[in-house]
Amino acid sequence: MSKVSASKIKPIDAEMLEHLVASENGRDVLEALTLMIERAGLGIGDRLPPEIEIAKKLNVGRSKVREALIAWQNMGIVTRNKKAGTRLAAEVSSNDLHMPLTLKLEAESLLRTHAVRRPLEIEVVRVACRNVTEQQGRVILARATELIAVYEAGEDWRTADHGFHITIYEASGNPLFEQLIRQIQDGFNAIYEAPFGRAHLGQATIPLHLPLAKAIVAGEVKIAIAYMEQIMDMVEAEVREVMEEQS
Amino acid sequence: MSKVSASKIKPIDAEMLEHLVASENGRDVLEALTLMIERAGLGIGDRLPPEIEIAKKLNVGRSKVREALIAWQNMGIVTRNKKAGTRLAAEVSSNDLHMPLTLKLEAESLLRTHAVRRPLEIEVVRVACRNVTEQQGRVILARATELIAVYEAGEDWRTADHGFHITIYEASGNPLFEQLIRQIQDGFNAIYEAPFGRAHLGQATIPLHLPLAKAIVAGEVKIAIAYMEQIMDMVEAEVREVMEEQS
DNA sequence: AATCAACATAATGTATGACATTAAATATAT
DNA sequence: ATATATTTAATGTCATACATTATGTTGATT
Numbered sequence A, B: 001m002s003k004v005s006a007s008k009i010k011p012i013d014a015e016m017l018e019h020l021v022a023s024e025n026g027r028d029v030l031e032a033l034t035l036m037i038e039r040a041g042l043g044i045g046d047r048l049p050p051e052i053e054i055a056k057k058l059n060v061g062r063s064k065v066r067e068a069l070i071a072w073q074n075m076g077i078v079t080r081n082k083k084a085g086t087r088l089a090a091e092v093s094s095n096d097l098h099m100p101l102t103l104k105l106e107a108e109s110l111l112r113t114h115a116v117r118r119p120l121e122i123e124v125v126r127v128a129c130r131n132v133t134e135q136q137g138r139v140i141l142a143r144a145t146e147l148i149a150v151y152e153a154g155e156d157w158r159t160a161d162h163g164f165h166i167t168i169y170e171a172s173g174n175p176l177f178e179q180l181i182r183q184i185q186d187g188f189n190a191i192y193e194a195p196f197g198r199a200h201l202g203q204a205t206i207p208l209h210l211p212l213a214k215a216i217v218a219g220e221v222k223i224a225i226a227y228m229e230q231i232m233d234m235v236e237a238e239v240r241e242v243m244e245e246q247s
Numbered sequence C: 001a002a003t004c005a006a007c008a009t010a011a012t013g014t015a016t017g018a019c020a021t022t023a024a025a026t027a028t029a030t
Numbered sequence D: 001a002t003a004t005a006t007t008t009a010a011t012g013t014c015a016t017a018c019a020t021t022a023t024g025t026t027g028a029t030t
Helices: A014-021 A029-040 A051-058 A062-074 A107-131 A134-152 A157-172 A175-186 A203-217 A221-246 B014-021 B029-040 B051-058 B062-074 B107-131 B134-152 B157-172 B175-186 B203-218 B221-246
Strands: A078-081 A085-088 B078-081 B085-088
Touching: A029 A051, A029 A062, A051 A062, A062 A078, A062 B062, A107 A157, A107 A175, A107 A203, A107 A221, A134 A157, A134 A203, A157 A175, A157 A203, A203 A221, B029 B051, B029 B062, B051 B062, B062 B078, B107 B157, B107 B175, B107 B203, B107 B221, B134 B157, B134 B203, B157 B175, B157 B203, B203 B221
Parallel strands: none
Antiparallel strands: A078 A085, B078 B085
């Protein structure tokens, strides 16, 4: 980061901007900005146009541009300085738009990713067991039951799976868990889709949801963790299968 | 903490607010807000006053309050809804002021947090070994050497430590690693400060930085990972020490 | 010519007011 | 009682004026 010569300024001129974003009007500012940066080929250290020009070209108020840029600043994607303007501090790419914080995973690294997810999920279960209130307990059980019904009614199993895990994250009372795991898990979505579609991967874990939920509600830490470990092991085994088939 | 029922609305009335923040005027908005929330005893699910009132009582513009609240929203600390207003989604405490994305850790859970950080750091090393280019290699070595010099010149060791790890994250070419680890690591900052100040924790790992950097640049995966494991082990051992002292 | 101080400038930072939008709360009709 | 329309209180957006501050430039002093 510090190797980038600060002098390399590559501002976008007005015509360029106009051409770039004229069509994408209603889009969200961050999205439009990302597109803009990508198409203009801006990289780390390069300078963005002043807020007011971005606002003008995107047909939004300066305040909205500000909020977007400040959000990026808080994420460490840009740096902002009075006279110096806004500069990129990280690469941005439109691939990240719908999975903003995605690990870009080749199939090969799925296992290692899983190894990171596993302790997090287990930790969530531990915390949830400790913190769950009676009221939340009822919610968890109800939700787990409902999701299984939805699944058995023929709905995409992933709906049930996601819903269940999110319920547990919520029960933990620490929103950061959900953030972290989502970031990691997003990478997995790649494997559900083409080209070697493994849409069933993880489906087999659904029958374990209800027992796990019951253990959490009952505050049975050890049992709950054992269930989660089993779930993680099943996923891991399936990932391995996929990888072997591939080679 | 999670015992708060979502229906329990505890708005702050005008006099209360006035009394709370009248004196702390020039302060930063987030700081003042935090103080406000803390002193009013607001917890998860509780409602904050409308932007405009906060602005009035803090003697700042609504835009500034908005930016602060939006920043918190992006961090998952508050939720915002049109009619419903802004509600706390996480505990805030004036201890967290300088570590915005903090995992709130009791000393007891530091070890588990460390267990999550460890595989991530190791994974970064693995990826960095694979991806490092010749040019980056030079940068890494130069930077590592420079940082050690800075450290030996009497600078706070954490400057050198952070700088080094960040260099490796960058070398991995995957910006997500830095994000994830930062989020996790932020929680650790608590241990550096009061009340049981462990400002030296981790300092002993600095001599390992240069050898590790050399291994990465040389593409020696096994050796590099071994160094990182050693670093992680040292940190873990020190955390254990602290915990034992505490009990 | 080199260095330093004063000034100009261009960007972000802040304040404010008006209006748009939306989701909760309330009233009304079925 | 339940559904539907209305009100309303909050956030969302835009626009404008002004404050602040890093940077760039000019000019004086050595």
